[in-house]
Amino acid sequence: MGTVEPQIAAAGDAQAKLTDGFQLVIDALKLNGIDTIYGLPGIPITDLTRRAQGEGMRVLAFRHEQSAGYAASIAGFLTQKPGICLTVSAPGFLNGLNALAHATVNCFPMILISGSSEREIVDLQQGDYEEMDQLAIAKPVAKAAYRVLHAEDIGVGIARAIRAAVSGRPGGVYLDLPAKLFAQSIDSELGRKTLIKVVDAAPRQIPAPEAVKRAVELLRSAKKPLIILGKGAAYAQCDAEIRELVEKTGIPYLPMSMAKGLLPDTHELCASAARSFALPGADVVMLIGARLNWLLSHGKGKTWGGKGSKDWGGQKFVQVDISPLEADSNVRIDAPLVGDIGSCVAALLQEIKPGWSKPPAEWLNAVAEKKSGNVAKMAETLAKNPTPMNFHSALNVVRDIVKANPEAMFVNEGANALDFTRSIVDMYRPRKRIDVGTWGIMGVGMGYCVAAAVATKQQVIAVEGDSAFGFSGMEVETICRYNLPVCIVIMNNNGVYKGTDKDPTGRDPAPTVFVKGARYDRLMEAFGGAGVQATTPAELRKAMEEAIRSRRPTLINAVIDETAGTESGRITSLNPTAKKK
Ligand SMILES: Cc1ncc(C[n+]2csc(CCOP(=O)(O)OP(=O)(O)O)c2C)c(N)n1
Numbered sequence: 001m002g003t004v005e006p007q008i009a010a011a012g013d014a015q016a017k018l019t020d021g022f023q024l025v026i027d028a029l030k031l032n033g034i035d036t037i038y039g040l041p042g043i044p045i046t047d048l049t050r051r052a053q054g055e056g057m058r059v060l061a062f063r064h065e066q067s068a069g070y071a072a073s074i075a076g077f078l079t080q081k082p083g084i085c086l087t088v089s090a091p092g093f094l095n096g097l098n099a100l101a102h103a104t105v106n107c108f109p110m111i112l113i114s115g116s117s118e119r120e121i122v123d124l125q126q127g128d129y130e131e132m133d134q135l136a137i138a139k140p141v142a143k144a145a146y147r148v149l150h151a152e153d154i155g156v157g158i159a160r161a162i163r164a165a166v167s168g169r170p171g172g173v174y175l176d177l178p179a180k181l182f183a184q185s186i187d188s189e190l191g192r193k194t195l196i197k198v199v200d201a202a203p204r205q206i207p208a209p210e211a212v213k214r215a216v217e218l219l220r221s222a223k224k225p226l227i228i229l230g231k232g233a234a235y236a237q238c239d240a241e242i243r244e245l246v247e248k249t250g251i252p253y254l255p256m257s258m259a260k261g262l263l264p265d266t267h268e269l270c271a272s273a274a275r276s277f278a279l280p281g282a283d284v285v286m287l288i289g290a291r292l293n294w295l296l297s298h299g300k301g302k303t304w305g306g307k308g309s310k311d312w313g314g315q316k317f318v319q320v321d322i323s324p325l326e327a328d329s330n331v332r333i334d335a336p337l338v339g340d341i342g343s344c345v346a347a348l349l350q351e352i353k354p355g356w357s358k359p360p361a362e363w364l365n366a367v368a369e370k371k372s373g374n375v376a377k378m379a380e381t382l383a384k385n386p387t388p389m390n391f392h393s394a395l396n397v398v399r400d401i402v403k404a405n406p407e408a409m410f411v412n413e414g415a416n417a418l419d420f421t422r423s424i425v426d427m428y429r430p431r432k433r434i435d436v437g438t439w440g441i442m443g444v445g446m447g448y449c450v451a452a453a454v455a456t457k458q459q460v461i462a463v464e465g466d467s468a469f470g471f472s473g474m475e476v477e478t479i480c481r482y483n484l485p486v487c488i489v490i491m492n493n494n495g496v497y498k499g500t501d502k503d504p505t506g507r508d509p510a511p512t513v514f515v516k517g518a519r520y521d522r523l524m525e526a527f528g529g530a531g532v533q534a535t536t537p538a539e540l541r542k543a544m545e546e547a548i549r550s551r552r553p554t555l556i557n558a559v560i561d562e563t564a565g566t567e568s569g570r571i572t573s574l575n576p577t578a579k580k581k
């Protein structure tokens, strides 16, 4: 290992029994089954990355900490183990902070470990190299934040960080490791004894029997029940039980974006294509790992059949959630069911006895009818082959490719590139679709691609808006460097939402437009991957098939009609524009 060998090991017998901060961090992570680090080296953590790699950990080095952070966050979602992001102090830490906040908001278990500068100097604000009170800054966006000052506390620090990240409602945890800590030496036997192998890091939380009964009673009383599956349900990895619950009760369900594929989108009870009928029509709604936030119009307003924008639609709610604080966050929850999703769903299944009567045929037929009407309409649109290619004709190809490769991981970000894809591309397996999440955040794309490939070893397909891609585009080098089976399709409409805006004064390009006819495919070629320009669905299909056959890093620049998108995609209504023209 040459220079990466701890100095102490080579320094003779008397010192050979010492260990140091670097080593204890690595030992503590490994002891807890954490084998991958997503990060970016520099002072004071360069040697930590080297030595972790030397000790057999997978250390994936990115071009920007934000991508490393997003990678760690989604690795946490996919594996139920905290994803580790490792950064340098102040600027590196701040670059990773966005992902930490993202993890907390999305309930992904992640630990941001950042090196930091000398406490004495930082606290007296004497101007240290990369001086910053990182712990204080991380706290408001983290589920928990800790600092370790002494080598003998590393075991406790890592254990606390792991528990905080994965127990209860998962989230982002910050762990501050000052530069001085890494070089501290202690007796290795003593050090070993300070390490903690966390027992039952995410304990099951069993729901109260009376809460289960209340929930089932409410469901039983429903004439028009609906189930909504959120990404919490996908995270829980109790896929068979959730499927059983849906099928046993015969209740139509709506998957939120990252819950798509928990049951196949083609399932007869999937009501996605009838969403705008099912939400206002339902009388009892059971939320499973889904929050009534903006993505569900806060459970009220016109989406839910309310008269005004804030009026209750009259639905009663069962809410299955690990957090007792979630209920009543937006509207009254008549039957909160608090516990881990696996335990709650199992308890519901117990309580739903044989002889359970399925929802009234009238409701089921109405949903099915609405659905088949919309599916037929969509099929018509998808069958068109306009020139230039538009979102629909391109996504019709992606839809086929995903159907033929249901195990592939699917990354998606953008505005139109996101919204059209979510509704057009069916998912068939749980936890395959990973996207912009709760915030509708741009920039997760390439970090997600790396983590998805590393954590699942599956082919990755990414559908990216040209703007969305730009946030993390440099990571195509990372993808090429690790030779990951990632196929990126850029929906290139020359800009944010579309490419047709003009500066009213005629001086500059409009803020929403990019260089016309940009060749993103050549970016991939610069690093040895395959770059393809596709102007027709046939070219796109051929390129995607080849990417998947070869498992080579591939970027396809899909040239989309620049007039095809709409402002803000599907969330135009959230975009404030002056009432006065
Ligand atoms: C971090 C961040 N910055 C800015 C935005 C605002 N925003 C939403 S979608 C989007 C890009 C949309 O353009 P593109 O990805 O090309 O998708 P298109 O609609 O053109 O298909 C932007 C900048 C955001 N959601 N997140």
Ligand SMILES: [Mg+2]
Residues within 6 Å of the ligand: 465, 466, 467, 491, 492, 493, 494, 495, 496, 497, 498
């Ligand atoms: Mg665009």
